[in-house]
Amino acid sequence: MKIAILSRNRRLYSTRRLVEAGTERGHEMHVIDILKCYMDITPGNPTIWYMGEKLEGFDAVIPRIGASVTHYGLAVIRQFEMTGAYCLTESVALGRSRDKLRALQLLSRKGLGLPKTSFAYNVHNTKDLIKLVGGAPLVVKLCEGTQGRGVVLAETVKAAESVIEAFRELRAEFLVQEFIKEAGGSDIRCLVIGGKVVAAMQRTAMEGEFRSNLHRGGSAKLVKLTPTERRTAVKAAQTMGLHISGVDILRSSRGPLIMEVNSSPGLEGIEGATQKDVAGAIIAFVEENARPNKTRTRGKG
Ligand code: ADP
Numbered sequence: 216m217k218i219a220i221l222s223r224n225r226r227l228y229s230t231r232r233l234v235e236a237g238t239e240r241g242h243e244m245h246v247i248d249i250l251k252c253y254m255d256i257t258p259g260n261p262t263i264w265y266m267g268e269k270l271e272g273f274d275a276v277i278p279r280i281g282a283s284v285t286h287y288g289l290a291v292i293r294q295f296e297m298t299g300a301y302c303l304t305e306s307v308a309l310g311r312s313r314d315k316l317r318a319l320q321l322l323s324r325k326g327l328g329l330p331k332t333s334f335a336y337n338v339h340n341t342k343d344l345i346k347l348v349g350g351a352p353l354v355v356k357l358c359e360g361t362q363g364r365g366v367v368l369a370e371t372v373k374a375a376e377s378v379i380e381a382f383r384e385l386r387a388e389f390l391v392q393e394f395i396k397e398a399g400g401s402d403i404r405c406l407v408i409g410g411k412v413v414a415a416m417q418r419t420a421m422e423g424e425f426r427s428n429l430h431r432g433g434s435a436k437l438v439k440l441t442p443t444e445r446r447t448a449v450k451a452a453q454t455m456g457l458h459i460s461g462v463d464i465l466r467s468s469r470g471p472l473i474m475e476v477n478s479s480p481g482l483e484g485i486e487g488a489t490q491k492d493v494a495g496a497i498i499a500f501v502e503e504n505a506r507p508n509k510t511r512t513r514g515k516g
Contacts, residue, residue: 216274217243218501219300221291223250223281228483232494233277240498245273249284249291261297271298275505277497278304279479282361285313301505303497304478308456312478315358315390318455325454327447328472330354330465331393341379348393351375358388363428368394394425395472398465402427402474403438405448405462406485406493409500412448415440416488429481435488447471458504459497461485 218237222230225246237244247265255262263270276295280288292306312318316334323329333347345353351372357365365387369375375391382389400420405412417438418427427433440448448462451473461480465472482493 216502216505217245217272218498219245219247219270219273219276219295220279221247221249221276221288222279223248223284227279229279229479229481229494232482232486233279233497236492236494236498240495240502242498249280249288252291252294254290254294256294261294263291263294263298273300274507275501276300276302277501278302278309280304280309281479282313282359285309296510299508300510301501301507302510303458303501303505305456305510308458309478312455312457312460312476315356315475316388318476319390321454322451322473322476325450327451327454328467328470330395330467330472330474333391334389338380338383341376344379344391345372345375348391352394352396354392354394355379355382356390356392357382358390362430363426365389366426368425395465395467397468400425400427401466403440403444403464403466403471404435404480404485405440405444405464406460406480407448407452407457407462408459408493408496409504410449410453412440412445413496414485414489414491414493415444415448416485418484429484435484437489441471444471447473451476458500 220230220233230246234244251265253264278292289306289310292302295302296306319332331348333344335344352370353375355367355369355378367378369378401417404416406414415438416435418433418435420427421432451462452460455476457478461477463474465474486493
């Protein structure tokens with residue numbers, strides 16, 4: 216198969232691993248920087264160009280779109296969808312998962328466990344926002360944040376009010392969330408491919424930190440999931456419509472709570488902690504599922 220990986224940097228671990236796994240399995244792998252793609256969107260003959268060459272004949276496209284280039288990345292994926300190419304991560308699914316509010320609303324609609332979360336536009340609602348999640352301690356999260364940046368733990372109501380006011384002053388969108396203390400600075404990353412959890416790791420924050428992101432010095436180890444956790448992760452991925460995703464779960468006293476469904480999960484941490492060939496599993500899924508014109512959304516979203 217001729218497979219495109221949409222990635223800005225071929226040296227990134229995840230990109231390298233996908234190229235390696237695809238090549239090993241006999242595929243022709245191409246790494247394409249989405250920011251260097253340009254498009255002809257006149258009706259009838261949607262095309263994508265890359266450094267003077269028309270991109271065509273791909274059996275499958277594996278998008279790995281960074282958060283900072285979501286908007287343009289979505290346009291490139293939609294264009295591939297319009298040409299009939301099979302996209303492992305569909306534009307609509309990526310769009311859902313990148314919009315934190317929309318993602319939480321969809322998950323709550325399906326009745327999946329979530330930390331109590333509130334959101335408002337107007338400053339006059341600050342006190343009520345805090346009350347809705349059960350008071351302090353609480354977490355305030357920037358909607359645009361990644362890798363734990365813009366996630367603040369406010370220990371008291373006063374601190375929470377100050378953080379909320381500061382974010383509002385900066386005109387930033389944010390969520391207010393109950394703090395799941397019993398998670399003890401750990402969360403669980405479930406790597407879900409095609410309705411199955413293929414690898415799971417527990418990430419634990421470093422001393423004095425509550426955010427367990429590996430980018431923030433957290434450590435990772437293999438973890439055994441309960442059947443409920445497994446079901447929750449699979450259902451969360453399905454709710455987003457993602458064939459591959461990293462579902463982050465907090466273990467709480469009322470069961471698993473979903474924090475986020477990541478549409479371009481990094482492979483380095485999870486392959487390292489679990490010794491599983493996740494890249495190979497992704498390519499295997501593509502082999503089984505890629506058919507022309509199979510992408511459901513076809514550039515609609
Ligand atoms: P990002 O998407 O930037 O990684 P997250 O929402 O995943 O932000 O939060 C980063 C980390 O902070 C999580 O991995 C988790 O360890 C911790 N965390 C986030 N929200 C909560 C919460 N409501 N209660 C307890 N810990 C939390």
